[in-house]
Every structure is written in C-alpha cells, then in structure tokens.
Amino acid sequence: MAEPTDSRRPTTMLVFLAALASVAALAFLTVDLGPNWSYAVGLRTQKIVALVLVAYAIATSTIVFQTITENRILTPSILGFDAFYILIQTVLAYGFGHLSMSHVDPRILFLLQTGIMVGASVLIYRWMLDGRKRDLQFVALAGLMFGILLRSVSNFLQRVIDPGEFAVLQDRMFASFNLVHADLLGISAVLIGVASLIGWRMRSDLDVLALGRDTAINLGLDYTRAVRVALFLVSVLVSVSTALVGPVTFFGLLVAHLAYRIAGTHRHAFILPAAVFIASTILIAGQFILERLFAFTTSLSIIIEFFGGIVFLFLITRRAA
Amino acid sequence: MSASFAGSIAVKYFIIGICGLAALVLVSLLVGAVTLSPHDLLSGQSEKARLILFSSRVPRTISLVLAGASMAIAGSIMQMLSRNRFVEPGTSGTIESAVFGLLLATLIAPGLPVFAKMLLSVTSALLGTVLFLAVLERAPLRSPLLVPLVGLMLGGVINAAATFIAYRFDVLQSLVGWSTGDFSMVLRGRYELLWVSFVAAVAAYVIADRFTLAGLGQDISSNLGVNYRRTMIVGLGIVALVTASVVATVGAVPFVGLVVPNVVSIAIGDNVRRAVPWTALLGAVFVLGCDIVGRTMIRPYEIPLGSIVGVLGSAIFLLLLKRAASRYG
Numbered sequence: 151m152a153e154p155t156d157s158r159r160p161t162t163m164l165v166f167l168a169a170l171a172s173v174a175a176l177a178f179l180t181v182d183l184g185p186n187w188s189y190a191v192g193l194r195t196q197k198i199v200a201l202v203l204v205a206y207a208i209a210t211s212t213i214v215f216q217t218i219t220e221n222r223i224l225t226p227s228i229l230g231f232d233a234f235y236i237l238i239q240t241v242l243a244y245g246f247g248h249l250s251m252s253h254v255d256p257r258i259l260f261l262l263q264t265g266i267m268v269g270a271s272v273l274i275y276r277w278m279l280d281g282r283k284r285d286l287q288f289v290a291l292a293g294l295m296f297g298i299l300l301r302s303v304s305n306f307l308q309r310v311i312d313p314g315e316f317a318v319l320q321d322r323m324f325a326s327f328n329l330v331h332a333d334l335l336g337i338s339a340v341l342i343g344v345a346s347l348i349g350w351r352m353r354s355d356l357d358v359l360a361l362g363r364d365t366a367i368n369l370g371l372d373y374t375r376a377v378r379v380a381l382f383l384v385s386v387l388v389s390v391s392t393a394l395v396g397p398v399t400f401f402g403l404l405v406a407h408l409a410y411r412i413a414g415t416h417r418h419a420f421i422l423p424a425a426v427f428i429a430s431t432i433l434i435a436g437q438f439i440l441e442r443l444f445a446f447t448t449s450l451s452i453i454i455e456f457f458g459g460i461v462f463l464f465l466i467t468r469r470a471a
Numbered sequence: 472m473s474a475s476f477a478g479s480i481a482v483k484y485f486i487i488g489i490c491g492l493a494a495l496v497l498v499s500l501l502v503g504a505v506t507l508s509p510h511d512l513l514s515g516q517s518e519k520a521r522l523i524l525f526s527s528r529v530p531r532t533i534s535l536v537l538a539g540a541s542m543a544i545a546g547s548i549m550q551m552l553s554r555n556r557f558v559e560p561g562t563s564g565t566i567e568s569a570v571f572g573l574l575l576a577t578l579i580a581p582g583l584p585v586f587a588k589m590l591l592s593v594t595s596a597l598l599g600t601v602l603f604l605a606v607l608e609r610a611p612l613r614s615p616l617l618v619p620l621v622g623l624m625l626g627g628v629i630n631a632a633a634t635f636i637a638y639r640f641d642v643l644q645s646l647v648g649w650s651t652g653d654f655s656m657v658l659r660g661r662y663e664l665l666w667v668s669f670v671a672a673v674a675a676y677v678i679a680d681r682f683t684l685a686g687l688g689q690d691i692s693s694n695l696g697v698n699y700r701r702t703m704i705v706g707l708g709i710v711a712l713v714t715a716s717v718v719a720t721v722g723a724v725p726f727v728g729l730v731v732p733n734v735v736s737i738a739i740g741d742n743v744r745r746a747v748p749w750t751a752l753l754g755a756v757f758v759l760g761c762d763i764v765g766r767t768m769i770r771p772y773e774i775p776l777g778s779i780v781g782v783l784g785s786a787i788f789l790l791l792l793k794r795a796a797s798r799y800g
Binding site for chain 2: 467
C-alpha cells in the first residue's frame with residue numbers, strides 16, 4: 151500500500167490539530183475571567199506557556215527517542231530518564247546544603263543539572279545499544295525497575311539529609327502541574343528553541359534513521375553522529391519538562407501513539423509538529439477541565455498516568471502476540 | 472552424599488540462621504530513638520525502660536518478624552503458582568489493590584473496625600490479582616518477563632486511580648501511609664492483625680506441595696489429583712490475606728516476596744518443603760535488618776522501612792534480572 155505522495159492530507163491534519171490546540175488555549179485564557187481580568191490573563195498566559203513548553207519537550211523527545219531506538223513502546227521516561235533527573239536534582243540541591251536553595255540562582259542549578267543529564271546520556275546510549283540486541287520486554291522491565299531504584303534512592307537521600315522538613319522541602323523543590331516552576335520558563339524556552347533548530351535541521355535524518363541502523367548507514371548517513379545528536383536533544387528536552395512539571399511517565403507514550411495514528415505519514419516533518427499540537431491540546435484542555443470542573447482537587451499527571459498505563463498495558467500485551 | 476547427611480548439614484545451617492535472627496531481635500529490642508542497655512532489658516528496674524520495651528520495642532520487633540516472614544512466603548506462593556521468578560505481591564498489582572480496598576473501606580464506612588476494613592482490603596487484593604491473571608491470559612505468548620511487566624503497569628494504573636480518589640476526598644496522607652511500609656507507629660494493641668497473616672503463611676507451608684503441582688498447569692495438576700481451581704483460589708487467597716493485613720497495619724512492604732525466595736532458591740534449590748522455612752527465616756532477617764538500619768542511621772529520626780526496602784529491593788531485582796538474562800542469552 152503506497153503512502154499518499156502529496157502532502158495535502160498531513161498538512162490539513164496539521165492545520166486542524168493546530169486549530170484544536172489554539173481553541174483549547176483560547177478557552178483556557180478567556181473562560182470565566184472575572185472582574186480582575188488583567189491579573190488573571192497574565193497568570194493564565196504564564197501557565198499556558200509552561201504547558202506548551204512541556205508538551206513540546208515531552209512529545210519531541212519521545213518521538214525522537216523511539217525513532218533512534220527503533221521501537222514504539224519504550225520512551226525516555228519509561229527507561230527512567232526523568233527519575234535520573236530528579237536524582238541529580240536531589241544530590242545537587244541537598245549535597246551543597248541549604249545554601250544552594252536560597253543563594254544560588256535556580257537557573258544556574260537547572261543548567262548544571264541539564265549538563266549532567268547530557269553527559270550521562272552517553273551511558274544511556276550504551277545501555278540503549280545493549281537494549282537493541284536484547285528483547286524489548288527485558289529492556290522495558292529493567293528500565294522500569296531502574297526508574298524505581300533511582301526514585302527510591304532520591305527518596306532515601308531526601309530523608310537522610312533532612313528528615314524533619316522532608317515533606318515541605320519536597321513540595322518546594324520538585325515541580326508538579328499545580329506548581330509549575332515559573333522562574334525557569336525563560337531559560338527553558340531558550341533551550342527548547344536551540345534544540346528545535348537542531349531537531350528541525352535533522353528531520354530528514356530522522357526519517358532515514360527510522361528505517362533502521364543498517365539501512366541508514368547504507369544510505370550514507372553518519373549514523374553514530376546522528377544518534378548522538380538526537381540523544382543530546384532528548385536529554386535536554388527531558389530535563390526541561392522534568393524541571394518544569396516533574397516526572398510524567400506515560401504522557402510521551404500516549405502522545406506519540408496518537409501522533410503516529412493521526413499523522414498518517416512516516417515523515418518527521420509532520421509527525422513531530424502533530425505530536426506537539428496533540429500534546430498541547432491534551433495538557434491545556436486537561437488542565438482547563440481539572441481547574442474549572444473539578445475545582446483543582448486533582449493533579450493532571452495522575453489522570454495521564456492512568457490512561458497512559460492502560461495504553462502501555464495494551465501495547466505490551468498485544469506486541470507479545 | 473546420603474540424604475540424611477545433607478539433611479543434617481541443612482539443619483545445622485538453619486540453626487545458625489535462627490541464631491542470627493535471635494541476635495537481630497535482641498538488637499531490635501535495644502536500639503531506637505532511646506537506646507536501652509542489656510542491663511535494662513534484664514533487670515526490669517527502670518519504669519521508663521519497661522514502658523518502652525513492652526509498649527513499643529517488643530510489638531515492633533514481633534511485627535517486623537511476622538511481616539517479613541509472611542510477605543516472603545506470600546511471594547514464594549505466587550512464584551510457585553505462576554511458575555515465574557519475578558512475581559510477588561508488588562509486581563502483580565496485589566499490593567496496590569489491597570491499598571485501594573483499604574481506601575474504599577475508609578471512605579465508605581469510616582466507622583468500621585480495622586478487621587472489617589482489612590477483610591474488604593483482602594477481597595480487593597484478591598480481585599486485583601485475578602484481574603492481573605486475566606490481563607495475562609489475554610497476551611497469547613507468555614514470556615517470563617512480560618508477567619512482572621504487566622503486573623507493575625497494572626499496579627501503576629490502580630495506584631493512579633487510588634490517588635485520584637484520595638485527592639478528591641482529601642485523604643492523600645493515609646494513602647501515602649499505606650503505600651510506604653513504616654514500623655515506627657507500631658504499638659501494643661495495633662499490630663496483632665499480623666498474627667492472622669502469619670497463621671495464613673504457616674497454613675501455606677502445610678499445603679506447599681499442592682502449589683507446586685498447581686504451578687504445572689491445569690491439565691497436569693488435575694492428572695496428578697490436585698483440584699486446580701481450588702488450589703489456585705486458596706493460594707491467591709492466602710497471598711491476598713497476608714498482603715492486606717500487612718498493608719493495613721504497617722503499610723506496603725514490597726520486594727521482600729521477590730528477593731528472599733529467589734535468594735533461597737539460588738542457595739538451596741527448589742525443593743519447596745525445604746525452602747519454605749528458609750524463606751520465612753530470611754524474610755524476617757531481611758525486614759528486621761532493614762528496619763534496624765532505618766532506626767539507627769539518622770537517630771533520633773527514622774527512615775521508614777519502605778524507603779530502605781525500596782532501594783535494596785530494586786537493586787537486587789536488577790541483579791536477578793541480569794542473572795536471568797545472561798542465563799537465557
């Protein structure tokens with residue numbers, strides 16, 4: 151069955167998805183503004199920017215990662231990338247004592263953490279190479295377990311270093327959807343911008359990479375370099391999203407699969423933006439519904455984990471057939 | 472080597488193991504926010520020491536031994552029934568379902584006595600485990616690693632549902648409490664439920680052979696004269712009972728049911744009759760040891776048991792996984 155060669159259908163689809171995301175954003179911004187509207191608009195704009203950045207980071211990193219690892223089930227967060235970020239954050243913040251909490255600019259800490267993440271991606275790269283030789287279920291199980299280990303170690307360290315204020319510090323240090331770290335928005339936008347430029351330039355490389363390692367090399371792609379750049383992108387993007395809203399294990403998986411289904415093409419020039427629009431729509435609409443309908447009693451990430459977990463269960467049991 | 476000779480060596484090691492446990496029990500009685508001396512223990516002179524000992528240390532130590540031994544046995548029952556080394560209450564959605572049941576019981580009928588809440592939790596744990604088996608049934612090819620993977624995911628989904636409900640009704644604190652094993656709140660009168668789980672675990676020892684047979688599958692086990700369905704239900708029922716009573720009294724204690732039976736099997740093989748006492752003993756030693764570490768590391772504060780078991784358990788799980796992978800290539 152031939153792919154449609156003209157790009158009309160995917161383009162229409164992209165326009166539609168973009169419109170959907172805009173509607174969600176507009177609704178989030180304007181519905182129920184109240185008398186003090188200028189204040190509310192400012193606050194909501196900031197929140198939308200954060201959600202879009204997170205959506206962008208998670209969607210892009212997941213798809214790029216799935217392309218270079220040639221699978222559609224594993225994602226960076228299933229393999230424990232964001233748990234790793236939290237561990238680095240714990241070690242740095244507590245390791246320097248509380249001085250770092252109050253005196254060091256959070257943006258500098260953030261850059262430092264991102265730097266370490268990128269460095270560690272070399273290790274993860276080796277693990278991934280191993281992974282391609284092993285079977286998927288082994289890698290998935292080991293990755294999940296690794297994530298649990300990293301989270302347990304973080305939790306353990308947090309308690310050892312400050313047992314009295316464990317809960318308070320945990321709330322203040324680690325972000326969530328209800329507690330977006332707004333002071334990092336600017337620097338996150340810059341990082342994402344740079345990453346996007348690189349990513350957009352290698353969109354065709356990604357199409358080639360998706361054909362598999364051997365084919366890609368045969369077609370004349372500098373495979374090692376392309377994968378390294380892609381991994382660099384992934385680690386930066388994961389750092390951004392985890393720093394802004396904390397770990398969200400299954401969102402990437404959910405979004406990537408919706409994008410594969412809806413985009414109707416294998417070309418990354420379409421899949422990537424489609425995924426970003428879908429992710430933005432889900433996050434903004436989800437936050438809208440939660441804030442206004444459920445009056446904020448639930449965190450968005452819980453609902454995402456619920457549905458994402460079911461999708462993962464479905465994929466992994468079907469894949470085994 | 473004759474069987475009786477091998478047997479006597481096994482008995483000798485077992486006695487050494489018991490002595491090790493006894494030593495840990497002694498340490499556990501003395502160590503904590505307030506350190507008691509052996510003299511306090513023997514003389515019983517000091518009123519304060521006696522109060523600490525009998526209302527806190529003794530109950531705590533007993534509950535650690537009971538919880539450790541019975542969780543380890545629960546894990547090994549699950550491994551026998553599923554013939555999979557990586558299944559335990561924490562990797563099959565059983566713990567999460569037990570927590571879920573406890574949450575529902577607390578929300579629907581807050582006035583119920585603890586025992587009644589636990590019964591609801593047992594039912595929920597059993598249903599959760601059956602759901603786990605049903606999901607597995609759907610997957611046509613049962614790779615050994617798929618089983619714990621599905622269980623972990625299912626646990627995550629159930630946990631997300633529980634967290635959602637807990638958020639809505641503002642009982643997140645209780646949920647976190649049930650999800651993390653912590654023995655620092657154990658006092659006399661608040662832990663006795665654990666005896667129930669221990670009795671269930673001992674009952675499991677009596678009929679352990681049947682679990683092994685049931686693990687061979689419906690056809691073979693029926694051929695050998697074992698009622699497959701009944702054995703499965705009894706086995707899973709015991710697992711649910713143990714898990715729910717541990718969750719209801721001290722919170723979830725994951726990984727013990729996985730790590731301990733695997734270590735025992737590596738050390739002495741798969742003979743269930745011989746393995747079960749060892750599993751119980753090592754389970755108690757493991758949990759007791761972890762708790763003592765948690766009590767002494769940042770005195771006078773404590774690190775909850777769940778936190779320490781989480782680190783050690785997941786690390787050992789990874790080692791076991793690596794071992795299994797290198798064996799099967």
